[in-house]
Amino acid sequence: MHEAIEHAQAAGDLPLFEIPEVRVQPPNNPGFADYATPVAMQLGRLARKPPAEIAAIIVRHLPDAPFAGAAEVAGPGFINFRLSDDWLKQQVETIIAEGDDLCALQIGAGKRAQVEFVSANPTGPLHIGRTRGAVIGDSIARVLEAVGYRVEREYYFNNAGRQMEMLGRSLRARYLQALGQDAPLPEEGYAGEYLAEVAARLVAEVGDAWREADWPPFKEFAEKVIFEWIRASLLRLGVRHDVFFNENSLYEDGSVWRTLEALRQRGYIYDAPVWEGASEAERAQAAASGAANAAWFRSTALGDEKDRVLVKASGEPTYTLPDIAYHVNKMERGFDLLVNVLGADHGTQYKVVQRGLQALGYDPSRLHVIIHQMVRIYRGGALIKGSTRAGDVIPVDAVIDEVGADSVRYFLLARSANTDVEFDLDLAVAQNNENPVYYIQNAHVRCAGIFRMAEQRGFSDAGADLSLLGEPETTFLRQALRLGETLIYALEEMAPHQIAFFALETARLFHPMYDNVRVFHSEVPEDVARARLRFYRAAKVVFKRLLTLMGMSAPDVM
RNA sequence: GUGCCUGUAGCUCAGCGGAUAGAGCGCUUGCCUACGGAGCAAGAUGUCGGGGGUUCGAAUCCCUCCAGGCACGCCA
Numbered sequence: 132m133h134e135a136i137e138h139a140q141a142a143g144d145l146p147l148f149e150i151p152e153v154r155v156q157p158p159n160n161p162g163f164a165d166y167a168t169p170v171a172m173q174l175g176r177l178a179r180k181p182p183a184e185i186a187a188i189i190v191r192h193l194p195d196a197p198f199a200g201a202a203e204v205a206g207p208g209f210i211n212f213r214l215s216d217d218w219l220k221q222q223v224e225t226i227i228a229e230g231d232d233l234c235a236l237q238i239g240a241g242k243r244a245q246v247e248f249v250s251a252n253p254t255g256p257l258h259i260g261r262t263r264g265a266v267i268g269d270s271i272a273r274v275l276e277a278v279g280y281r282v283e284r285e286y287y288f289n290n291a292g293r294q295m296e297m298l299g300r301s302l303r304a305r306y307l308q309a310l311g312q313d314a315p316l317p318e319e320g321y322a323g324e325y326l327a328e329v330a331a332r333l334v335a336e337v338g339d340a341w342r343e344a345d346w347p348p349f350k351e352f353a354e355k356v357i358f359e360w361i362r363a364s365l366l367r368l369g370v371r372h373d374v375f376f377n378e379n380s381l382y383e384d385g386s387v388w389r390t391l392e393a394l395r396q397r398g399y400i401y402d403a404p405v406w407e408g409a410s411e412a413e414r415a416q417a418a419a420s421g422a423a424n425a426a427w428f429r430s431t432a433l434g435d436e437k438d439r440v441l442v443k444a445s446g447e448p449t450y451t452l453p454d455i456a457y458h459v460n461k462m463e464r465g466f467d468l469l470v471n472v473l474g475a476d477h478g479t480q481y482k483v484v485q486r487g488l489q490a491l492g493y494d495p496s497r498l499h500v501i502i503h504q505m506v507r508i509y510r511g512g513a514l515i516k517g518s519t520r521a522g523d524v525i526p527v528d529a530v531i532d533e534v535g536a537d538s539v540r541y542f543l544l545a546r547s548a549n550t551d552v553e554f555d556l557d558l559a560v561a562q563n564n565e566n567p568v569y570y571i572q573n574a575h576v577r578c579a580g581i582f583r584m585a586e587q588r589g590f591s592d593a594g595a596d597l598s599l600l601g602e603p604e605t606t607f608l609r610q611a612l613r614l615g616e617t618l619i620y621a622l623e624e625m626a627p628h629q630i631a632f633f634a635l636e637t638a639r640l641f642h643p644m645y646d647n648v649r650v651f652h653s654e655v656p657e658d659v660a661r662a663r664l665r666f667y668r669a670a671k672v673v674f675k676r677l678l679t680l681m682g683m684s685a686p687d688v689m
Numbered sequence: 690g691u692g693c694c695u696g697u698a699g700c701u702c703a704g705c706g707g708a709u710a711g712a713g714c715g716c717u718u719g720c721c722u723a724c725g726g727a728g729c730a731a732g733a734u735g736u737c738g739g740g741g742g743u744u745c746g747a748a749u750c751c752c753u754c755c756a757g758g759c760a761c762g763c764c765a
Contacts, residue, residue: 156705167707172745205708207707207746209708292765423763436691440762440763449762450764450765477765478759478760479693502693504695546703549695551694555701567712573728576725583724583725628703632704635703636712639712646729652724664724
């Protein structure tokens with residue numbers, strides 16, 4: 132397009148002006164065209180001609196391309212394109228040749244990306260909200276891989292601090308209870324049943340030898356077992372992290388304090404009992420309680436509502452300081468692209484980290500954050516709510532047991548990260564046609580079925596003449612080849628749910644066609660059957676690719 | 690109260706400043722002796738939360754109001 136406009140300008144058909152970005156995209160209504168561009172209307176003012184006339188000029192200057200059929204002007208000035216049918220039919224061979232790398236792109240070739248996701252502290256089993264982050268993170272990682280990046284999946288965790296101490300103390304109580312002792316759970320301890328499970332395992336391993344032990348060994352044992360659980364749950368969903376990054380290492384290598392020092396040198400740190408913008412009442416209260424100095428981050432200088440404490444009066448850093456140090460660490464590791472998947476409940480916290488990076492002279496836009504909204508679980512129409520601490524959360528393992536890993540992945544993926552997910556267990560448990568997972572997977576199963584039949588009959592697709600394919604097949608191919616632009620869009624918008632919608636649309640085109648385009652039928656001549664079989668080999672590749680991109684299985688039978 | 694997210698068909702949700710706003714489920718009416726019926730065909734269904742504005746053009750961008758969610762700790 133760009134070329135055509137330049138060419139038209141060079142030929143004097145259009146006046147000189149700076150050419151804006153040209154969008155070519157499928158129209159809402161596929162009846163109009165395969166691809167269309169409203170560029171002539173955009174140019175109306177710049178070129179001082181009616182859009183329809185501009186469109187006609189551009190069309191005259193369009194370069195030839197093997198895949199394009201005729202371009203035409205329509206409506207108020209749209210330029211419409213059709214893909215050529217011959218070219219589409221030949222794409223069957225391309226699709227088969229590309230196989231599992233179908234529509235792989237080179238956008239990220241030679242570049243490294245890191246995706247940080249899940250990052251749950253090992254205080255309890257993986258629950259559904261974190262699982263949403265797991266699915267989004269792993270799916271965007273798969274998109275990045277598809278467009279050429281080398282991707283590292285990272286999990287950041289903290290196994291020190293007050294929460295982990297509470298975990299150790301809680302397990303200690305459960306352990307003593309398992310030994311028949313009357314030990315109350317600590318206040319604000321972890322009350323979930325799962326710790327009783329951990330305690331039972333501990334008793335099985337050490338008997339009553341730890342009866343007099345303090346909380347630290349209990350913490351370590353709980354951490355070990357819970358991490359095993361979390362990793363196992365993730366693995367069931369096809370999620371595997373390359374790096375588990377321990378917050379503690381940032382203390383060990385001194386980078387936590389170095390980060391504070393760096394901020395201080397840049398004038399972003401001050402020591403005070405209350406922040407500079409505190410109200411009279413807050414000051415009076417602090418003075419009355421004799422509060423000592425804390426180290427404050429002057430984040431208000433970067434647009435924050437209030438300054439944030441980085442080091443408490445006790446001398447301990449808050450969670451925020453190591454978090455900034457961690458992101459500095461990531462910035463320094465030389466990735467070309469950093470992605471961070473967070474739940475909405477961490478959205479505010481993240482902004483402080485972003486300002487920390489900014490204060491240290493980093494460009495915070497190098498770090499792309501996907502913030503996803505909450506998952507609400509319903510059973511029997513009733514909302515199930517709770518916290519890890521209270522222990523009434525459903526571990527995702529139970530959900531996987533009920534509906535299967537593929538369904539969990541699909542349901543958590545097939546929504547924009549910006550919207551809440553209503554996960555209705557009753558609905559998801561019902562394995563009927565309300566579940567789009569089966570609709571998509573069935574497309575793959577049906578392709579596999581054709582090849583089972585072909586094998587039985589000793590029929591091969593070798594030497595197929597693809598020109599015998601018909602209009603339903605080219606319609607399907609037209610859709611399938613949009614995978615490439617779907618990947619680009621998912622990448623640009625950091626919106627992996629696009630893949631889920633694309634897969635459903637593709638299956639939606641497949642099933643009606645399958646009914647009409649039979650391979651083994653008395654009225655289908657052998658050479659047509661051969662071409663169609665070849666076509667279904669490509670279709671099978673398409674669905675395998677789509678399901679794999681979503682981290683789902685591509686079964687041959689269900 | 691402040692910040693972020695959301696409001697689109699009966700329900701769950703897509704929708705990238707462009708043409709007649711879409712899909713799944715549900716609903717209505719049909720179809721099936723064929724590679725897996727977890728199927729197929731046809732149909733009905735909309736004040737895009739309300740109101741202003743910008744634009745040749747707004748569900749999309751801006752302002753405002755209403756409604757819901759999340760976050761606002763010297764917790765992590």
